[in-house]
Amino acid sequence: MHGTDLLSEETVMRISRGRNEPKWLLNERLRAFHIFRKLLSAEKTEIAQNYCVQFAGLSVSGNFAAKKPSGKFEGVHADSLYDMLESKDWQDAIAQNMFKNRMGNPIRGIDEAFVGAFFTECNFFGTDSEGAGSEDTGSEEGDGALGTKTKFSASLSNSGGISLNFFIVSNGTGLDCSIESASRAGGDNFFGINEFYVFDEADVLFRSKVDCRNSDRGNTENASNCINPTHLNFFAVNKSASATVRSLYLSAANSRTEVMLFGDGAEADIKESFAISNGNHEAANISSSITHLASNTNSSVTINGALDGNAHATVRGKISIPKNIKSATSFLEERVLLLSEEASAEAIPLLEIESNDVDVGHSASVSDITDEQMFYARSRGMNEAGIRKMILEGVEKFHEFLEN
Numbered sequence: 001m002h003g004t005d006l007l008s009e010e011t012v013m014r015i016s017r018g019r020n021e022p023k024w025l026l027n028e029r030l031r032a033f034h035i036f037r038k039l040l041s042a043e044k045t046e047i048a049q050n051y052c053v054q055f056a057g058l059s060v061s062g063n064f065a066a067k068k069p070s071g072k073f074e075g076v077h078a079d080s081l082y083d084m085l086e087s088k089d090w091q092d093a094i095a096q097n098m099f100k101n102r103m104g105n106p107i108r109g110i111d112e113a114f115v116g117a118f119f120t121e122c123n124f125f126g127t128d129s130e131g132a133g134s135e136d137t138g139s140e141e142g143d144g145a146l147g148t149k150t151k152f153s154a155s156l157s158n159s160g161g162i163s164l165n166f167f168i169v170s171n172g173t174g175l176d177c178s179i180e181s182a183s184r185a186g187g188d189n190f191f192g193i194n195e196f197y198v199f200d201e202a203d204v205l206f207r208s209k210v211d212c213r214n215s216d217r218g219n220t221e222n223a224s225n226c227i228n229p230t231h232l233n234f235f236a237v238n239k240s241a242s243a244t245v246r247s248l249y250l251s252a253a254n255s256r257t258e259v260m261l262f263g264d265g266a267e268a269d270i271k272e273s274f275a276i277s278n279g280n281h282e283a284a285n286i287s288s289s290i291t292h293l294a295s296n297t298n299s300s301v302t303i304n305g306a307l308d309g310n311a312h313a314t315v316r317g318k319i320s321i322p323k324n325i326k327s328a329t330s331f332l333e334e335r336v337l338l339l340s341e342e343a344s345a346e347a348i349p350l351l352e353i354e355s356n357d358v359d360v361g362h363s364a365s366v367s368d369i370t371d372e373q374m375f376y377a378r379s380r381g382m383n384e385a386g387i388r389k390m391i392l393e394g395v396e397k398f399h400e401f402l403e404n
Contacts, residue, residue: 167195169202169241178207181229195234198241205244206233212251230254239263239294248396249274249305252282259290261297268298274305274313275395277339277388282311289318292358295326304335306391310342319360320352328355332362339369339388 169175181192198204210229230253235243237259245257249272259268270288290299301317317332336345347364369387377387 167197167204169196169198169204172201174202175204176207177204180209180211181231192230193232193234196243197236198243199238201240203242203244204235205246206235207246208233209248210251210253210255212253231256233257235259235268237261237263237266237268240265242267242269244268245270245272245288247272247286249276249284249286250396251276252284252311254285255287257288259299261290261292261294261299263294264296266294266297268300270299270301270303272303273395274307275392276305276311276313277308277392282309284311284313286313287316287318289316289320290330291320291322292325292328292330293322295328297325297328299328299330300333301331302333304333304337304395306337306339306395307343307345308339308388308392310340310344312343313345314348315346316348316350317362317364318350318352319362321355321358321360323354325355326357328357329359331360332364334364336366337369337391338366339391 167175167177175196177194177196179192179194194206194208196204196206208231210231212229231247233245233247233256235245235258237243240263243259245259245268247255247257247270249255255272257270257272259270261268268290270290272286272288274284274286276282276284284305286303288301288303290301292299299319301319303315303317305313307313313336315334315336317334319330319332321328321330332349332351334347334349336347338345345366347366349362349364351360351362353360369391374384374387378384382390
């Protein structure tokens with residue numbers, strides 16, 4: 001039996017409705033789900049992995065390379081796409097601003113304006129019961145057999161528009177996915193969606209990095225025209241599978257990571273770090289949530305970083321465990337260090353625990369460098385500017401250590 005049997009139509013609907021998605025997008029998800037299930041039930045794994053599924057209403061390519069889609073978009077009209085982004089219940093204003101900033105009329109000419117800006121992926125990793133292999137990127141050994149570790153990487157440097165990445169990982173396969181995002185000099189940023197469906201003792205390591213320090217944000221005159229990158233990361237993790245998230249933000253960004261643990265033994269570990277410093281009121285909005293929908297599940301969320309100059313960060317972590325869930329463990333930690341008087345931050349932890357048979361904890365703090373710490377560093381020949389720089393660089397280096 002395929003692990004995807006655990007992903008029912010009801011589950012797809014619950015996920016979509018829980019995220020307040022518009023009805024047309026739910027219909028597209030269901031259509032893609034039924035086609036994919038039909039291919040798997042017929043043991044057509046190879047066809048399934050190459051099938052150009054109509055996911056999220058866009059033509060989604062089964063290729064690994066970041067190729068521009070040819071022709072017009074299929075399955076959705078321009079006004080429907082904009083309605084999705086315009087909906088306050090579905091996404092915040094940053095997506096609207098991106099469209100309006102790039103195009104005077106966000107609806108007119110959207111096909112022409114964005115046909116070269118969409119980067120889309122639909123990838124299937126795993127093996128069926130007959131042992132047919134999944135596609136491999138060629139970047140690491142393996143032919144799709146059980147235990148294969150596949151690497152997927154994409155650089156969104158010099159990219160604008162929207163990135164949609166859709167992954168299905170199953171049958172003991174491991175996926176190491178890295179996405180690095182950087183704005184080009186014009187500040188032409190992007191809106192990225194990464195979705196992972198992880199089954200059958202599979203594991204996913206998702207690494208992302210946002211670094212727009214070389215964009216027009218460094219130019220005070222043009223900084224107001226720059227739109228912050230927006231990332232939405234979603235993970236559905238089933239029985240005995242795991243998802244590991246490592247995200248690093250070196251400039252302003254909007255990020256929301258959502259994990260749902262559906263099966264016994266499912267695990268998730270989120271660690272997000274940020275180190276932001278400049279004079280253009282950089283703001284990071286980082287939100288991570290984990291929902292335990294099965295017993296015997298484990299999770300942790302850690303969000304920490306440092307801010308200098310007049311940078312600002314809003315950090316939101318959330319753990320949800322509904323009734324009837326047993327033997328679940330989770331811990332939420334948020335820590336922000338302010339390196340200047342102008343820097344500011346909000347750390348907002350949220351626990352929604354309705355079960356008594358769980359072990360959950362949390363901690364949150366926003367603090368400054370203490371006089372004792374500053375004195376200690378100065379006594380070793382460091383000035384204040386050097387201390388702040390060392391801390392910011394240390395956040396980045398420590399995050400790289402966590403990735404490995």
